[in-house]
Amino acid sequence: MSEKTALVIDDEPDIRELLEITLGRMQIDTRSVATIRDAKALLAKQTFSFCLTDMKLPDGNGLEIVEHIQQHQPRMPVAVITAHGNVDIAIESMKAGAFDFISKPVDLTTLRKLVNTAIQSGDLPNEPSNKTTLLTGESSSIVRLSASIHKLARSQAPVYISGESGSGKELVAHSIHNLGPRADAPFIAVNCGAIPRELLESELFGHVKGSFTGAHQDKPGLFKAAEGGTLFFDEVADLPLDMQVKLLRAIQEKTVRPVGAAGEIATDVRILCATHKSLEQEVARGTFRQDLFYRLNVIQLAVPALRERQEDIPILAERLLNKIARSVGHEPPALSSKALTALMAYSFPGNVRELENILERAFTLCEGDCIDESDLQLPTAASTIATDDAPTKAGNNAKPDHFQRCLEHESLDEYLEEIEKEVLCSALEANRWNKTQAAKKLGVSFRSLRYRLQKLGLDD
Structure with missing residues (x-):
């Protein structure tokens, strides 16, 4: 040494x-x-x-x-x-x-x-040969972004990662962590919009036993859980103003005070944050503190939208299909030339996350070993979405109140999974657990049914 x-x-x-x-x-x-x-x-x-x-x-x-x-x-x-x-x-x-x-x-x-x-x-070596970013693509924008990630990985400065939903902001944050000196310590991502407001302070800074009803034991909090590593605040614009003040102090003083504690505790974490909103606009509206924005926005890194790097779609699609197929023990299907052309022409408002969802659906729908354009079911300009101003002919009482039922779950995805489970179980029971017959009644292929059962943990 x-x-x-x-x-x-x-x-x-x-x-x-x-x-x-x-x-x-x-x-x-x-x-x-x-x-x-x-x-x-x-x-x-x-x-x-x-x-x-x-x-x-x-x-x-x-x-x-x-x-x-x-x-x-x-x-x-x-x-x-x-x-x-x-x-x-x-x-x-x-x-x-x-x-x-x-x-x-x-x-x-x-x-x-x-x-x-x-x-x-x-x-850290000049050009890491055994470590790369988690991003997929060879476009000029991804090459530039990867170079910036390698450079920023050496610093401990806070980084504000901007970009649309589904564009890969958390992958960028994780890459900065993986390529830096804190790689062997924890990387903890916090979705600021997913934690109930009344629990935010305890989740971030921890609490001591007896500090409030239900605090039966000491809890360290996410700052301490990420000690020596990186704390990534996703959708940081969703933090309420009172928590923004406390986060600002934690960043400035490099200390946190657990709820109910008499003193502060020193912390050693690198702060990264991201949001699909414009923090500058949120500051102008008064919903985000300017002083906190100044502390977080030491370095800004913009993640390009998928429509800005369409040449990466073929390699992204191949990698995502391999991932989807591997998760259920299948060989990945190929993409027909028409399907690939359709993907290249689509604008992807949901970016890479939307691409993965489209491919996952196509994987379950395609009959053979090749995904065709029709399997993609891409949205068209003629597609319409029902709104409160356009009720169905049968009236609001003629359909189940899915919105209210959805509110009983943690997310829309969880609720949709529950509905899918109910439909599949009902179809299997109606057909005496004959999967081939159930698939036929549901209008899907046997492979599609088997994939859905495996995905939802119903294959046993």
Whole structure:
């Protein structure tokens, strides 16, 4: 293992001595200077494993060092030390390329974690040969996105991932985690719109036993569950305003206070977030805090819609069909040329998620080993959807209240699965569990019926 070296830049002798002792105990050889001029002179002679600089220096601002290192030694992680509460400067430094920040007074446990992560980041290879992103495609937009992911994986700066629903924002977040120094620690995704409002604080920050009715034991919360790793806030725009304030504090102070706890707990997580909405527009409407947006939007990464990279559809379709078929132990069917042409011409408002749903349906409907255009059942411009303004002739009382029944389930998908189970079980019972006859009565192929039974856990 090669020797690790550090450059410390701080004009306070006591701080320099504290950092030298701490790093020395971590078996890191440390050189210390008090000014930007001396730091640049030393950087011209020697390469370091990482750099730790104060923001306020006698001959300038630590931001100058960040920019200098980015220009001359971009692979060297540089972290900044800021005055307590001065997070705005830290955010600016990360936008300029700083790896991370730590506030005064310096907490030594937090410092050690930061240093270890910085060293791991510096050890990452230039072009990872054994690790790639989770994205599928060879279009120019995906190539550019993959390059950005590799670069951002080295940093600890918050990343705001924007893009339409179903475009792959969580895959991007997971790729950033997998390719970075936190890859061996947890990656935890939080759907901000799926957690009931009254449970959000407890879910994120944890609670102590007896803090509220039903709190029968201590709960660590998702921040602690992701300790050392990455916490991904999906649909972050759905956070209520009161929780936005608490999340902002957790990000700024790198601490959380469990519900009912007397004190705060230090956390070490990287924050990534995403939403299909425009956070800028949500800020303008007053539904999203501008200061939180500023903290989260240190780096913005846009995920292209599927219609913007249609040349990736053939390889995506092949991979998705292999996945669908493998899940039920079947050989994947081929796509006819007409089916592929139809997919290439479709706009995919639901993006890759919609493509997967279309292919899954086609897989169950096709009779042979080839999916034809008719099996895709792509929506057409003539398709219409019933609304409250267009009631059926029979009237609202002539049909079951599916909406009310749906509300009793966690999601629409769960409710639709329940209906499908009821239909399949009824058909099997009516045909004395003869699957061939049941498939015929339902107007589907035997393979389609068997696939649906396996998918819903009814094949036994």
